[in-house]
Amino acid sequence: xxxxxPPASLRNPLIIPEKIMMGPGPSNCSKRVLTAMTNTVLxxxxxxxxxxxxxxxxxxxxxxxxxxRATMCVSGSAHAGMEAMLSNLLEEGDRVLIAxxxxxxxxxxxxxxxxxxxxxxxxxxxxxxxxxxxxxxxxELHQPKCLFLTHGxxxxxxxxxxxxVGQICHQHDCLLIVDAVASLCGVPFYMDKWEVDxxxxxxxxxxxxxxxxxxISISPKALDVIKNRRTKSKVFYWDLLLLGNYWGCxxxxxxxxxxxxxxxxxxxxxxxxxxxxxxxxxxxxxxxECAQVLYDGLGKMGLEIFVKDPKHRLPTxxxxxxxxxxxxxxxxxxxxxxxxxxxxxGLGPTFDKAWRVGIMGECSTVQKIHFYLYGLKESLKxxxxxxxxxxxxxxH
Amino acid sequence: xxxxxPPASLRNPLIIPEKIMMGPGPSNCSKRVLTAMTNTVLxxxxxxxxxxxxxxxxxxxxxxxxxxRATMCVSGSAHAGMEAMLSNLLEEGDRVLIAxxxxxxxxxxxxxxxxxxxxxxxxxxxxxxxxxxxxxxxxELHQPKCLFLTHGxxxxxxxxxxxxVGQICHQHDCLLIVDAVASLCGVPFYMDKWEVDxxxxxxxxxxxxxxxxxxISISPKALDVIKNRRTKSKVFYWDLLLLGNYWGCxxxxxxxxxxxxxxxxxxxxxxxxxxxxxxxxxxxxxxxECAQVLYDGLGKMGLEIFVKDPKHRLPTxxxxxxxxxxxxxxxxxxxxxxxxxxxxxGLGPTFDKAWRVGIMGECSTVQKIHFYLYGLKESLKxxxxxxxxxxxxxxH
Numbered sequence: 108x109x110x111x112x113p114p115a116s117l118r119n120p121l122i123i124p125e126k127i128m129m130g131p132g133p134s135n136c137s138k139r140v141l142t143a144m145t146n147t148v149l150x151x152x153x154x155x156x157x158x159x160x161x162x163x164x165x166x167x168x169x170x171x172x173x174x175x176r177a178t179m180c181v182s183g184s185a186h187a188g189m190e191a192m193l194s195n196l197l198e199e200g201d202r203v204l205i206a207x208x209x210x211x212x213x214x215x216x217x218x219x220x221x222x223x224x225x226x227x228x229x230x231x232x233x234x235x236x237x238x239x240x241x242x243x244x245x246x247e248l249h250q251p252k253c254l255f256l257t258h259g260x261x262x263x264x265x266x267x268x269x270x271x272v273g274q275i276c277h278q279h280d281c282l283l284i285v286d287a288v289a290s291l292c293g294v295p296f297y298m299d300k301w302e303v304d305x306x307x308x309x310x311x312x313x314x315x316x317x318x319x320x321x322x323i324s325i326s327p328k329a330l331d332v333i334k335n336r337r338t339k340s341k342v343f344y345w346d347l348l349l350l351g352n353y354w355g356c357x358x359x360x361x362x363x364x365x366x367x368x369x370x371x372x373x374x375x376x377x378x379x380x381x382x383x384x385x386x387x388x389x390x391x392x393x394x395x396e397c398a399q400v401l402y403d404g405l406g407k408m409g410l411e412i413f414v415k416d417p418k419h420r421l422p423t424x425x426x427x428x429x430x431x432x433x434x435x436x437x438x439x440x441x442x443x444x445x446x447x448x449x450x451x452x453g454l455g456p457t458f459d460k461a462w463r464v465g466i467m468g469e470c471s472t473v474q475k476i477h478f479y480l481y482g483l484k485e486s487l488k489x490x491x492x493x494x495x496x497x498x499x500x501x502x503h
Numbered sequence: 504x505x506x507x508x509p510p511a512s513l514r515n516p517l518i519i520p521e522k523i524m525m526g527p528g529p530s531n532c533s534k535r536v537l538t539a540m541t542n543t544v545l546x547x548x549x550x551x552x553x554x555x556x557x558x559x560x561x562x563x564x565x566x567x568x569x570x571x572r573a574t575m576c577v578s579g580s581a582h583a584g585m586e587a588m589l590s591n592l593l594e595e596g597d598r599v600l601i602a603x604x605x606x607x608x609x610x611x612x613x614x615x616x617x618x619x620x621x622x623x624x625x626x627x628x629x630x631x632x633x634x635x636x637x638x639x640x641x642x643e644l645h646q647p648k649c650l651f652l653t654h655g656x657x658x659x660x661x662x663x664x665x666x667x668v669g670q671i672c673h674q675h676d677c678l679l680i681v682d683a684v685a686s687l688c689g690v691p692f693y694m695d696k697w698e699v700d701x702x703x704x705x706x707x708x709x710x711x712x713x714x715x716x717x718x719i720s721i722s723p724k725a726l727d728v729i730k731n732r733r734t735k736s737k738v739f740y741w742d743l744l745l746l747g748n749y750w751g752c753x754x755x756x757x758x759x760x761x762x763x764x765x766x767x768x769x770x771x772x773x774x775x776x777x778x779x780x781x782x783x784x785x786x787x788x789x790x791x792e793c794a795q796v797l798y799d800g801l802g803k804m805g806l807e808i809f810v811k812d813p814k815h816r817l818p819t820x821x822x823x824x825x826x827x828x829x830x831x832x833x834x835x836x837x838x839x840x841x842x843x844x845x846x847x848x849g850l851g852p853t854f855d856k857a858w859r860v861g862i863m864g865e866c867s868t869v870q871k872i873h874f875y876l877y878g879l880k881e882s883l884k885x886x887x888x889x890x891x892x893x894x895x896x897x898x899h
Binding site: 109117126369370383387392454 | 504505506507509510512513514517518519520521522524526528529530531532537538539540541542543544545546548549551555557558561562564565568578579580581582583586590610613614617618691705707713714715716735736737738739740759760761762763764765766767769772773775776778779780782783784787788845847848850
């Protein structure tokens, strides 16, 4: 028994500094959520794990505002949630309409194409939502099996209104798939009332849980479509008939499917309990108030927001336009090195154009917003001594 | 803004009892591993996360005994690792040969079929490995693109020798895919020397890390096959060209792929550091010694082992035959209720026939083995007062 020697890099201790994670996610988790992960790892045969999974389902039905039985988690990132939906609802040749104005919709195009779907797109500017009229016309033109919409786009900070879209879809025998990764618990979302057929969100975003597990829910209509597929869905790991059975969604005896990440389930359970204790309405109001404090503070510094129209802004992610002549990366680095503050840059439509600030998880307090504004301003001043904050707003 | 009320089930505190997890995985993690998860969640833009990922890669190359650049983790369970390999290496119509004698190979058949592969199987008894001759003849007959083998089968406790198999595969232009979920760090494994092309293991098994993240490695030859696919792999989430880029395997600038489960990466890093500190040779010897203590103790109790031939036994998972007239589930329940000890039942070939005991993670000490033997015996006695331990071994 001879082996190559162990690597030297593992001899050092693991040191992860505390940081204030105010980018567009992952956000900071509460101590309660982090501590939950130190519980004993449980396997698929333990009653305490099944009970915790049931409680997670209760919490998810609450935050999605749905009665859907098929409410569960995918053992993977939010990208896995997106792909689980597309791989279950689309078969080769099925037509899907994707409304593209940010990078998540682009990902949906890429994934759907790989599964052999007939992908149609409508494109729009990154800072304005699609109107109900535009969506209706596109549905009438393409007659898709599914429409994919991003509710809150973390690459831009845009909020897409959903009222009425589900009804239009169902008038045209089309299912509505919604990406609520960055929006859920930051703005109202009513899965059943809005007739959304499939939704997924990000644990590590507004919910304040760690990444690696992704809440999803599908309507009875969508479940019927999956049950009546001509072919099995390509991906065993995400087969929602098997996964839903394992999560106890279908009133059948449970069959082993895969080993769930018990410790992430414990953490998500605690994040959901914290949301339930405060109440969705107060959570959302708090984040909207934080967003207003942020907008006011940025305005006073003469900084503009990527999404111009306040009613189209996602309160949980805000794009801050990088002023002319400013090296955004230098500012971000300074903020991290001096304030342990994440001032994250843009992605997709905001790349090199904006910073993105998140009001998610534990970072959704007015105090944290003031700290962010302070840190951003000091970092701007320190890295750009000649930068003049606009006179009109009182800063020099 | 009106919502349905929050669920009552989330009002109770989360209480997960401490348990001794001596089933075939997940196993108990060390305090150091569990505590690592309480570090700040980091996103894809933080140097500390990238450094930790590099250290994880170093540790994985060590435990796989490989120089493969394409060594990384899939953000999902070991099943996701299996499916990532199959979805990357197989295209529609590609022929794969699967050696079936336990439930993991059956899963590989199911997955490969869904991806449209031309699936061929050879079947064998669950308690005897495939001989090199049998494998060679099957490769010659079927001329597959890939051969799938389970190194250590946790459904039976069988160890499949791998020496020489890679060489035979390569003489026939075939790639060797190995499931090392339950075996790695419990028995020697030499990826490069044995010419294994694709391997995955389970974090929550012998390694003693939490579930939800899965180490994988692929050879340069397998990477070439993936690079030269006629079609893109179906699953974006597991595309090893994109994932490997993100894990910094290919000396290219990193591109965002998905949000990794940073806290599981921290935990895995600590599990690997503990293995590196002790050394692979000592880890493996320790588990082999534990297995011997277990075999001896079971023998003294008159209990038989599912895999008869000692040289074919996987030291990390042992199937204990359930004696005639014994209700295995009653025994398991008693052990859990009275000793917080997991005495897990069988799965696949051992279902209703054997208990399965794991020597994995923190449960790989002689002390724990003695406790298991004690707990099993007391539980057997208490639930079956008339059960006679065989006289020959001194127990009555």
